Amino acid sequence: MFITCVSDAVYPRVGETMMRLLARYGILLDFPKLQTCCGQPAYNSGYWAEAKAAARTILAAFADSDFVVSPSGSCTYMLHHYEELFKDEPEGREQARQLRHKTFEFTQFLVQVLGITDVGARFPHKITYHPSCHGSRLLGVKDEPMELLRHVKELEFVPLPFAEDCCGFGGTFAVKMPDISGAMVAEKVDHLRETEAEVLVGLDMACLMNIAGHLRYRNEPVRVMHLAELLYEGVVLA
């Protein structure tokens, strides 16, 4: 389990539901405690020395794992930059290459590796889905979540208009350019309200934290969930 710092510190339930879901298939995720953050905040802001310091903990933490599973497409994709960070250290670069090949975003792992598309869930609610940019565009996770959602019974799916548009999070961007970021998240929430969905589901807690924060600011009663949470709740309900 590569929990990612946002889920570790703010949304531990995401990690818990992932573990509970996988345990139903006889898979018990290990949690190497050495792990911290993937380094993306520093990497994206141009502080590569600091990003590399974080990356080292991730390389060390998962050196012995056969598979690494993470609830974030963005943090998973960050690992794809490690070879570049360690380009002058042959050993680190090799470790980075291996890590990239064995790391999967949660729905990639379920669908691509385990071959599971129906977890046997029931979720009688109107939901919509926001595909986070890094997960869908850069990591290429597009069909997996849809496949999993299609098999959830009694679920009513409403497509989110302009779903592929960024929610405005962008890491330190939201802090450094707050007004532009605020305009972006406001537009995202406007579209979300058009769907009249009760639940917004996604695969990246950082983006969802951004959208949920603006929903709460506007007092909009939409529930925001990671897909792992939705699937696990649906399994309990079924």
Added chain:
Amino acid sequence: MSAGKNSKRTVQERAGLALNDDFLRKAVRFTTERLRSGKRKAAEEHGNWDEWRERGRQIRLHTIAHLDYYLGLFADQARVNGVHVHFADTAEEAVSLALEIASKHAAATVVKSKSMVTEEIHLNRALESAGIEAVETDLGEYIIQRAGETPSHIIIPAIHKNRYQIADLLSEDAGERLAPETAILAGYVRKKLREKFLAADIGVTGCNFAIAETGSIVLFENEGNARMVTTLPKTQISFMGMERIIPSWSDLEVMATLLPRSATGQKLTVYMSGITGPKRSGDADGPEEMHVIVLDNGRSLQLGDPEFQELLNCIRCGACLNACPVYRHIGGHAYGGTYSGPIGAVLTPALNKNVAEWDDIAGASSLCGACYEACPVKIPLHDMLVSLRRRKVERGYGDARETIGMKAYGSLMSRSKRYHGFLRLGRLGQKLIVRNGGITLKLGPLKGWNRYRVAPGLAAEPFRERYQTLEAELRQGLQELPPEIAERMRKRIGSREKSAGGEEHGGRSPGVAGSSGSTLES
């Protein structure tokens, strides 16, 4: 590369002006929406879009890798055709070459077709100072010239204006009230421009593509004005960025497929003109004298730079602007340079030698990658934005507070115990500020965040503290791994060992431009 008074402000101030301008935001959103849905439809109808993008990319990579050869070939062929070819290192040189030609012909008026490169060198300003009237003949350019503004979009220069604002501008120009209807407004400009075309001494154009094998230049346009500019005046001056080259006419087939579809969703541009030299005996029309001015102005600095060379592959379609969620909200002028949107955010600092002190335009992106996805030649603009930010930090121009914050971040994240200790401390500290599980206080890094959001508090028990009991609970009565799943996992690990790495499972090939190998062929 200033955009007048606007460039003195910071990105945030410029963006603030746009964010408070409802007309601008509505106009920009309306048009970019139309353009990007048109592009999406055109790409779908094409059927093999990604394959053609890759073809386009390969043509551009190859040409730029051998730019010296193809530029030389182009210049030789063009000279054989009777064209005067000039090379200009800087904007100033390009401008003075044009002024010399104008003075030789004692030119009083110049008509221009739409050209970003002449915007880049501020040609109109120079012509006006020399007492020469310069008239933009592209409708959008004509409008912003009347308004005394610069283009806010590579393809749609007046994208930030609605038709009521345009009617006001053109009414003033006409000296009578024109109704805010597209046909009436366009009709007025059309009539007015007729006179200008007939009277002009010089026609000035840009260049979408220069064909090396025949020394030709190719112009893409929708209004027919470039045809007039290149047939009526006796003298023609065409400006081109030194990277506009493609090797052959067969390469143009790929570009003519990619460019209009990406720009506006059109299958073909309305007028595509190939010009190979001045008027020959027997030609019905065309200029008697033709000049091509090839401009460097910082472009050659990208050659051999593994992170930025691909920037020269750009075909100026504007698709990245239309796809960009930041551009949609702030428009083009907020970027502070001639080129706007994601391409402008990279190109402007790059043409200025990546100057580290250049303002924080590279910071005005959420790095969502929509630009890369939209780009017909697959330029990794989101990676280049990160490279610009890194160069700025490396040269000591990082924001002081951010640098301190990042040092602390690096220290925390390099030891899990420190990081965990920090979480514990945060949990204690937040007791003072969390209300109903949320934080509304606008303090420190939360100042901007909480202007539009309620921040969540830290969890009472982070996952790392929860794990042990959770693991113990799940271990009890754990199902046996179903054999078919066990088999799939084994196969994955097996293939990884066999191929010394394993199959790719999503994600474009990692690394930025330089590490892909094919970027720097020579």
